[in-house]
Amino acid sequence: MxxxxxxxxxxxxxxxxxxxxxxxxxxxxxxxxxxxxxxxxxxxxADRFAEAYADALSPARQAQALQYSVSEGYLPLRDWIAGRMAGLGIPCGPENILITSGSQQALDYLGKLFLSPGDTALVQWPTYLGALAAFNAYEPRYERLEINDNRPAAEITAAAGDGAVKFAYLSPDFANPTGRTVDRAGRAALLARAEELDCAIIEDAAYQGLRYEGEEVPPILALELTQKGDLDACRTIYCGSFSKTLSPGLRVGWVVAGAEVISRLVLMKQAADLHSSTINQMAIHQVAKAGFxxxxxxxxxxxxxxxxxxxxxxxxxxxxxxxxxxxxxxxxxxxxxxxxxxxxxxxxxxxxxxxxxxxxxxxxxxxxxxxxxxxxxxxxxxxxxxxxxxxxxxxxxxxxxxx
CATH class of the missing domain: 3.90.1150.10 (Aspartate Aminotransferase, domain 1)
Incomplete structure (x- = not known):
């Protein structure tokens, strides 16, 4: 039985x-x-990762590589990411960065952070099914987020419905699953709409580095920083990942946001898995700085x-x-x-x-x-x-x- x-x-x-x-x-x-x-x-x-792991397990570094660590993430890696973000028009410090076990964990944490049962999440139609899977556990309603879909850039469908709109989620560069990119005007229109709705924007930038033609478009967070001048005043939360560039198996992603969001996500990290694998973060850092x-x-x-x-x-x-x-x-x-x-x-x-x-x-x-x-x-x-x-x-x- x-x-x-x-x-x-x-x-x-x-x-x-x-x-x-x-x-x-x-x-x-x-x-x-x-x-x-x-x-x-x-x-x-693979060869560079082999060297990086050998270095992490050397007598001088193995204690750090194999020991518990801080929930925020390996500081040299966060410093490196901060430098990359500055190059994208998002100046920030390591205190604005949380290392996650892939950006998928970041989506789960953000669903937990914002959604109560019945709240509204704005998503594109279609959208990344992994995001839907992460958010579903927190029982939201979904409404369409349509940007530059054969309509003026400033016209964005984002009805509140019966629940409070907590965030707009999108992958603005070469989106999964459509491959479409939101242009600069569409990103600016989304920022304006988010201000009207007083909701967060979750910018999933997993594919941002894989452009094969056309001009780069600034991240949504970079555009908002230009407007507001202070990361703590921004409502956009940037999620990055090494999965599509260096290795998906090491499960290393990151979140960039204002201090209040990061501090709350750190609490979730502490409760969920304490911290992401230190040795994997050390390896990612060494390989990235050597020739990303x-x-x-x-x-x-x-x-x-x-x-x-x-x-x-x-x-x-x-x-x-x-x-x-x-x-x-x-x-x-x-x-x-x-x-x-x-x-x-x-x-x-x-x-x-x-x-x-x-x-x-x-x-x-x-x-x-x-x-x-x-x-x-x-x-x-x-x-x-x-x-x-x-x-x-x-x-x-x-x-x-x-x-």
Missing amino acids: TTQMKFAARMDRMKASEIRELLKLLEQPGMLSFAGGIPDPALFP DAHVSGLRAVYGRRRDAMLRALAAEMPEGVEWTRPEGGMFVWLTLPERVSGAFLLEQSIAKEKLAFVPGQAFFADGTGGNSLRLSFSNSSEAQIAEGIARLGRVLRQALGE
């Missing part, structure tokens, strides 16, 4: 990640996958060619009625299918007939719509694999359309 545990009501809103489940398919022989937004492991600076810019430049070159290969293949293989985004950076292309085609059904057919995996779009919509869409990732496939995979997708799509 199974004991019936009395779980919290929030568990009803927590569901398995479709992407994490799809990753299990990669072990099937002959399977091509555009599913996970995964960096190419062949591009990891050169490494990211190499990533841009490789991933940029793969993006181009996917866009060429889509233009050659997609049947009439299929539309897709043309991202300036990041890892994703978003497809919108004819309304009669279900992305979930297409995935089922694609796996069975063509051994091709991708992510159906419905999981990225807070209201479960978007059934006729899908996300493709180009970062972990060679140009030849991309050409073959898109040809397979074209075949299964034409079959689904009866062509």
Whole structure:
């Protein structure tokens, strides 16, 4: 007889990640996958990490590397991040930075910090499903945040609904899942709207460094700092990560915010896991300071060619009625299918007939719509694999359309 545990009501809103489940398919022989937004492991600076860990475990440093540490994070790494942020137009000190176990932990903490049951979170439609998973535990309502969506930049739909609007969440650069970027006018309009609603802005900058064409757009926090001149007066909270540039497996991210937000997040960190892995932070710091810019430049070159290969293949293989985004950076292309085609059904057919995996779009919509869409990732496939995979997708799509 199974004991019936009395779980919290929030568990009803927590569901398995479709992407994490799809990753299990990669072990099937002959399977091509555009599913996970995964960096190419062949591009990891593995030799530099080997040297960094050897140095961290040297007699002079091993006590620090293997011991408990402060919840805020390894100070030399926070100093390095502060220098990077200054280069983005966000001057700050290490006291404005908290190291987290990946930016995913930061999203969980921020959901916990701001959301009470019934509060409103503004998110793009579609949005990063990991953010929805993190926020769902705190039982919010979701409202659409639409920016530069075939409308004037200053017109932003952000209805308060029945609950207080606590924050607007977005990934403004090469967003997951769409690959779209919010332009400068859209960012300024969002800041104005957040002032009207008196809510925070959570700026998820996981892909900010992976631009392949076009001009850089200042982070939202940089624009707000220009207006207000004081980080403590800003409502924007910047979330960064090394997962897409140096290594996702080390789980090192960071938050930049005013003193009050950081102090409250530190309390959460102390209660949750005390601190992020010290030796991983030490390794990230050593590798980053030794050549971060050169490494990211190499990533841009490789991933940029793969993006181009996917866009060429889509233009050659997609049947009439299929539309897709043309991202300036990041890892994703978003497809919108004819309304009669279900992305979930297409995935089922694609796996069975063509051994091709991708992510159906419905999981990225807070209201479960978007059934006729899908996300493709180009970062972990060679140009030849991309050409073959898109040809397979074209075949299964034409079959689904009866062509």
